[in-house]
Amino acid sequence: MATIRISKASVDAAMPLASGDVILWDDRIAGFGLKVTPAGLKVYIYRYRVAKPGQAAQTAPRKYTIGRHGDLTPDQARKRAQELAAMVAQGVDPRQQELDARAAREATVTLVEEQARVQRDLAFSRIAKLWLEHYKNDMARRASSVAMATLIVNRYLMPALGDTPLPHVGRSQLQPVIDSIPSHKRGIRRAVFAYSSVLWGWAMRRGYIDANPILAMEKPPAPAARERVLTDNELTRVYQAAETLHPIWAAFFKLLVLTGQRRSEVAGIMWEELDSATATWTIPAGRAKNAKAHLVPLAPVAVWLLDAQAGGATWPQRGYILTTTGRTPVSGISKAKAALDTVMSNEGPQVDAWRLHDIRRTVATGLQRLGVRFEVTEAVLNHVSGSKGGVAGVYQRHDWANEKRSALEAWAGHVERLMTGITDTNVVRMEGGR
Incomplete structure (x- = not known):
């Protein structure tokens, strides 16, 4: 395999062949080369085999594309080849590292997009509105029940939860809502608990959340039975x-x-x-x-x-x-x-x-x-x-x-x-x- 000193002069002199790629290897850094395509495109490459310390090198060589000539000078490409050689010497696969980094970036983008979707589409304010519309459209619901559901969402749940994503709402967020209601108002405490359970149960069945946190909470005590009779x-x-x-x-x-x-x-x-x-x-x-x-x-x-x-x-x-x-x-x-x-x-x-x-x-x-x-x-x-x-x-x-x-x-x-x-x-x- 012929080698040359990859320099500006040798790169400029390299000519393409119609029959296939031409590859010129550097005489100083093993694996560092210049590929010339039949179309005349000149690309710096690095070919290597990786072995972990104490192990034999991989039999199949891997190729790493350093970059195009023009975007990089020969000296810049040589410097990058030296960095890659140092990584290989330490048992690091440059290509795999690049793939891992790309996967990590894509995962980060996906995570950010998912977080934005959850923040936007699963905000409590939006889900609560959808639930109330569903609840109102249920022909079996009495007007008084719909009015109570609306009251509980608007007066008790919305001020506390606002645009908090529903999957992020758990017992630690819901319990203070109930605890903030005066203890003597047992009826409304019980109603907030009951209607919240219906709301979260509906959201779970729709796939917005994985579990109903209300089910793990203690139901507020029922109001004492009233016995007041007017004389x-x-x-x-x-x-x-x-x-x-x-x-x-x-x-x-x-x-x-x-x-x-x-x-x-x-x-x-x-x-x-x-x-x-x-x-x-x-x-x-x-x-x-x-x-x-x-x-x-x-x-x-x-x-x-x-x-x-x-x-x-x-x-x-x-x-x-x-x-x-x-x-x-x-x-x-x-x-x-x-x-x-x-x-x-x-x-x-x-x-x-x-x-x-x-x-x-x-x-x-x-x-x-x-x-x-x-x-x-x-x-x-x-x-x-x-x-x-x-x-x-x-x-x-x-x-x-x-x-x-x-x-x-x-x-x-x-x-x-x-x-x-x-x-x-x-x-x-x-x-x-x-």
């Missing part, structure tokens, strides 16, 4: 105070008392849910908490309240009954309750703290005290528990319609008696009671 005197004051409010709110609070239905169901009552001929109100499954349509017989005083809202005995065919806009159900229930409490405190002794749901419990308790059968009370409240749960719920198909009417009319009679001044006792047996 007849308190119920009288609630009913009378309601009469001082705007007619819409007066009707709202009175219908709560007369029907025993949930506040969201009463607030969203619509004319198309009513049948004036039979004096009944059918709460559709989509608005009922247990997703079961519910027939509520209307006592004469309740019908009178609805007549007042309609402006006469002929009821509209459709639309919200309790509304200030005509397009949406009445809102601002908490403010209305506060106004009611203010009236009550201004017109008599202080009433112990109470909630609107206590009215529903009061109706249930009042029906029992009037002698109404437990099954009928459950039917009035649209409860799927107790007498309507389990096997009994499968085979017991009686709808208690007549019994519910008798019960609610007896209860309305009790309320009317209270309004006429019978407030000295908490137990009054009404006509029609059992």
Whole structure:
């Protein structure tokens, strides 16, 4: 194999052959050479065999391209060949090192791109928005459940997590969110925990995360069961105070008392849910908490309240009954309750703290005290528990319609008696009671 001293003169003099590459080897540095292609391209190369210390050299030589002539001078190429020779002498494979470095660079670029994707596409703010849209579009969801989910995301989760990538959110980020809620608000703590579990479970099923961290967290204790029942005197004051409010709110609070239905169901009552001929109100499954349509017989005083809202005995065919806009159900229930409490405190002794749901419990308790059968009370409240749960719920198909009417009319009679001044006792047996 002929060798020459690779220099500017020898490189300039090197001529291509039409039959193939011409390779000129340096006479000083073994493996250092110049390759001339048939097209006249001149490239500096280095050929070598690598062996680790104490081992025989590799039998198959490897080639390393140093660079093109023009981009490098012969002296620069020689210097690089010397560096490569030193690496080989130490058992380092220059070509493999270059490949490893390239792979490392590509891995770094991939990692950076993946981190950017996670930061952009999997930010909590974005995933939470997608989940809420999915949650709202689920036809089985009640409006109150959607409202609670939205509240929890916007008021509790978003301020704490913001654009943090969802895969980076774990127990150490979620637990402080729950701990920051005052301990006496057990209900909202429990709700944040429950809705967060639903959100993260949905994200896991979509492949956004690998695990649901909520599953490894301790569930907050449930709120203590409430037992507050309004006395007849308190119920009288609630009913009378309601009469001082705007007619819409007066009707709202009175219908709560007369029907025993949930506040969201009463607030969203619509004319198309009513049948004036039979004096009944059918709460559709989509608005009922247990997703079961519910027939509520209307006592004469309740019908009178609805007549007042309609402006006469002929009821509209459709639309919200309790509304200030005509397009949406009445809102601002908490403010209305506060106004009611203010009236009550201004017109008599202080009433112990109470909630609107206590009215529903009061109706249930009042029906029992009037002698109404437990099954009928459950039917009035649209409860799927107790007498309507389990096997009994499968085979017991009686709808208690007549019994519910008798019960609610007896209860309305009790309320009317209270309004006429019978407030000295908490137990009054009404006509029609059992």
